[in-house]
Amino acid sequence: MTRIYVPIDSSALSLGAERTARAIAAEATKRGVQVDIVRNGSRGLFWLEPLVEVETAQGRIAYGPVQAKDVAGLFDAGLLDGKAHALCLGPTEAIPYLKKQERLTFARVGITDPLSIDDYVAHDGYKGLQNAVAMSGADVVKAVTDSGLRGRGGAAFPTGIKWNTVLGAQADQKYIVCNADEGDSGTFSDRMLMEGDPYCLIEGMTIAGIAVGATQGYIYLRSEYPHAFRTLAEAIRRARAAGYLGADVLGSGKAFELEVRMGAGAYVCGEETSLLESLEGKRGVVRFKPPLPALQGLFGRPTVINNVMSLASVPVILDRGATFYRDFGVGRSRGTLPFQLTGNLRHGGLVEKAFGVTLRELLYDYGGGSASGRPIRAVQVGGPLGAYVPESQFDVPLDYEAYAAMQAMVGHGGLVAFDDTVDLAQMARYAMEFCAIESCGKCTPCRIGSTRGVEVIDRIIANEDRGRNIALLQSLCDTMLAGSLCALGGMAPYPVLSALNHFPEDFGIDQSAAA
Amino acid sequence: MTAVHSSPTQPAARDTLARVQAIADAHRDLPGALLPILHAVQNEIGHVPDGAVPLIAQVLNLSRAEVHGVISFYHHFRTEAPGRHVVQVCRAEACQSVGAMALEAHAKKALGCDYHQTSADNAVTLEPVYCLGNCACGPSIRVDDEIVGRVDAARFDDVIGELRDGPRSTT
Ligand SMILES: Cc1cc2nc3c(=O)[nH]c(=O)nc-3n(C[C@H](O)[C@H](O)[C@H](O)COP(=O)(O)O)c2cc1C
Ligand code: SF4
Numbered sequence: 001m002t003r004i005y006v007p008i009d010s011s012a013l014s015l016g017a018e019r020t021a022r023a024i025a026a027e028a029t030k031r032g033v034q035v036d037i038v039r040n041g042s043r044g045l046f047w048l049e050p051l052v053e054v055e056t057a058q059g060r061i062a063y064g065p066v067q068a069k070d071v072a073g074l075f076d077a078g079l080l081d082g083k084a085h086a087l088c089l090g091p092t093e094a095i096p097y098l099k100k101q102e103r104l105t106f107a108r109v110g111i112t113d114p115l116s117i118d119d120y121v122a123h124d125g126y127k128g129l130q131n132a133v134a135m136s137g138a139d140v141v142k143a144v145t146d147s148g149l150r151g152r153g154g155a156a157f158p159t160g161i162k163w164n165t166v167l168g169a170q171a172d173q174k175y176i177v178c179n180a181d182e183g184d185s186g187t188f189s190d191r192m193l194m195e196g197d198p199y200c201l202i203e204g205m206t207i208a209g210i211a212v213g214a215t216q217g218y219i220y221l222r223s224e225y226p227h228a229f230r231t232l233a234e235a236i237r238r239a240r241a242a243g244y245l246g247a248d249v250l251g252s253g254k255a256f257e258l259e260v261r262m263g264a265g266a267y268v269c270g271e272e273t274s275l276l277e278s279l280e281g282k283r284g285v286v287r288f289k290p291p292l293p294a295l296q297g298l299f300g301r302p303t304v305i306n307n308v309m310s311l312a313s314v315p316v317i318l319d320r321g322a323t324f325y326r327d328f329g330v331g332r333s334r335g336t337l338p339f340q341l342t343g344n345l346r347h348g349g350l351v352e353k354a355f356g357v358t359l360r361e362l363l364y365d366y367g368g369g370s371a372s373g374r375p376i377r378a379v380q381v382g383g384p385l386g387a388y389v390p391e392s393q394f395d396v397p398l399d400y401e402a403y404a405a406m407q408a409m410v411g412h413g414g415l416v417a418f419d420d421t422v423d424l425a426q427m428a429r430y431a432m433e434f435c436a437i438e439s440c441g442k443c444t445p446c447r448i449g450s451t452r453g454v455e456v457i458d459r460i461i462a463n464e465d466r467g468r469n470i471a472l473l474q475s476l477c478d479t480m481l482a483g484s485l486c487a488l489g490g491m492a493p494y495p496v497l498s499a500l501n502h503f504p505e506d507f508g509i510d511q512s513a514a515a
Numbered sequence: 516m517t518a519v520h521s522s523p524t525q526p527a528a529r530d531t532l533a534r535v536q537a538i539a540d541a542h543r544d545l546p547g548a549l550l551p552i553l554h555a556v557q558n559e560i561g562h563v564p565d566g567a568v569p570l571i572a573q574v575l576n577l578s579r580a581e582v583h584g585v586i587s588f589y590h591h592f593r594t595e596a597p598g599r600h601v602v603q604v605c606r607a608e609a610c611q612s613v614g615a616m617a618l619e620a621h622a623k624k625a626l627g628c629d630y631h632q633t634s635a636d637n638a639v640t641l642e643p644v645y646c647l648g649n650c651a652c653g654p655s656i657r658v659d660d661e662i663v664g665r666v667d668a669a670r671f672d673d674v675i676g677e678l679r680d681g682p683r684s685t686t
């Protein structure tokens with residue numbers, strides 16, 4: 001029986017993968033041939049989705065994009081034997097976009113059946129946990145520290161140091177919380193992994209729990225991800241049934257339980273303390289720090305809170321060793337980052353590379369330039385609180401420190417490309433508008449300042465007293481930078497000021513007059 | 516928009532509140548139960564009716580103001596019944612870079628309503644959303660629980676046409 005892969009990833013579905021899968025099943029029935037259709041995750045080559053793969057003696061052969069209407073013709077051409085066709089892309093692994101990547105965290109995504117534990121184990125899954133249960137908690141934490149892994153959710157705090165604080169805390173109960181709120185525009189790596197390789201996240205959280213002595217985990221998932229919710233819930237059920245979760249994880253005598261909780265459409269709930277409030281059933285208002293969540297987190301107990309990518313990078317570290325992971329990357333940015341190439345690009349998708357790659361390589365060697373065919377003028381890196389990066393900075397290596405030095409941030413690794421039709425004054429206005437909509441309301445500079453910001457930018461655009469209003473905008477940004485409790489108000493000025501500094505002409509000022 | 520309000524004494528409303536009570540009771544021992552309860556109520560009923568607030572407050576030993584405060588904090592929770600389908604248009608940056616603002620204008624015109632309103636035939640409630648995690652395939656919209664990518668005006672009209680004709684979305 002021929003095995004055919006048709007992704008069940010949300011983005012693939014958004015481009016018609018469900019209809020393609022049904023058409024393949026129907027066509028096979030019509031022709032009286034048996035096929036085994038596996039609904040895999042996405043390989044992350046979204047311009048080729050729905051990407052159909054056929055298993056042959058020569059390995060997996062890819063076709064794409066395959067719409068339902070193409071299916072009969074593909075069968076005629078010999079799809080089941082991996083024969084030639086206009087949509088045939090050859091062996092999947094040889095597609096340069098994939099071949100040149102360094103997939104550590106995404107090693108299995110798109111390859112395995114997301115819900116099959118057997119498939120997961122056959123592709124090195126649960127090796128990290130096997131090692132971890134044989135180690136002391138302190139040694140597991142040390143491995144994570146030595147790997148150089150830093151938080152992938154935005155702030156890039158060393159993961160091992162956070163875990164060590166929780167390990168050292170004394171309490172009747174500790175928690176592992178996964179931040180799966182992924183609210184940044186231009187990001188989808190958390191979603192792809194949760195839909196395409198959910199056991200990887202489950203394994204990472206289980207290792208964290210065993211290491212620091214936490215017996216309960218929660219995945220706080222944004223409500224915009226209903227497919228991921230279903231996949232995670234089913235994967236947790238199966239992991240529990242197979243003894244990978246529960247009262248006695250892998251016979252270690254240690255307990256770890258896991259539950260998925262749904263957010264409710266508030267961007268600020270991605271901020272860790274707001275998220276904890278939300279998990280407790282309250283309004284997602286940001287907490288003052290200290291106390292650190294590591295000491296007084298969920299329900300006042302010591303809590304590890306990490307992004308999906310941070311936790312999903314742990315299994316490979318425990319499997320292959322800290323040195324293996326640390327050998328990727330540059331400077332203090334170790335390992336790999338799954339970059340998300342989005343916006344106006346021909347070849348949008350997921351590219352996992354070691355730190356140190358440049359924007360230019362990602363945008364052109366992978367992204368293929370803009371989708372519109374026009375010059376790429378600006379790229380917003382790191383989500384709605386990240387700076388707009390102009391072409392003159394496309395060659396700076398993507399490295400936490402190098403980006404910070406130019407008032408930009410790598411963040412969660414999302415890149416949003418804009419062509420030369422973009423109006424950066426409008427994007428700056430939007431950044432302020434977004435901040436106003438999503439503010440939790442605790443601090444005045446964020447709550448009121450962002451609304452003022454929209455008004456001031458409107459006046460600049462309308463050329464009302466432009467010079468004075470630009471000065472006003474700058475001082476407003478200073479107030480927000482200095483007087484905000486969290487990075488929503490505290491970093492919303494980054495996109496605004498980068499737009500103003502790098503693209504003053506969009507605000508009606510000539511270069512020489514720019515601040 | 517025309518919303519049909521039934522008075523609390525009508526059987527339909529009584530059944531609804533009985534469901535809310537059952538949902539709240541079933542979750543009462545869950546740590547941090549309020550959001551799971553609100554989700555379950557909205558999933559079943561389509562929104563969180565006003566009458567649900569005192570019931571939930573009582574089960575969780577909270578004040579009505581606290582429950583109301585939580586409902587109003589989160590964009591996801593609705594206190595009015597939506598149309599037969601909910602369509603969300605992504606207006607975040609990645610979708611903007613490929614024409615989301617033009618799509619937004621088209622959507623409002625095609626449905627004859629603004630955000631947080633329902634088309635006159637009650638088929639579609641229109642809402643804004645800030646990223647659907649489909650940023651390499653924008654502009655994106657969400658139709659009930661399905662995401663649709665690369666949506667231009669024509670594709671939007673096709674989707675809405677199917678919603679208006681069909682009873683449920685089958686994307
Ligand atoms: C407004 C705001 C939104 C955030 N959104 C997210 C998010 O969606 N996902 C995430 O992992 N971290 C987000 N963060 C960062 C978290 O506060 C926190 O740094 C992170 O969960 C820590 O995990 P990590 O160390 O693994 O990155 C956000 C921060 C702010 C201020
Ligand atoms: S900066 Fe804004 S979102 Fe953050 S705590 Fe203050 S008001 Fe809330």
Ligand code: FES
Nearest residue numbers: 605610647649650
């Ligand atoms: S920005 Fe629209 S889906 Fe992410």
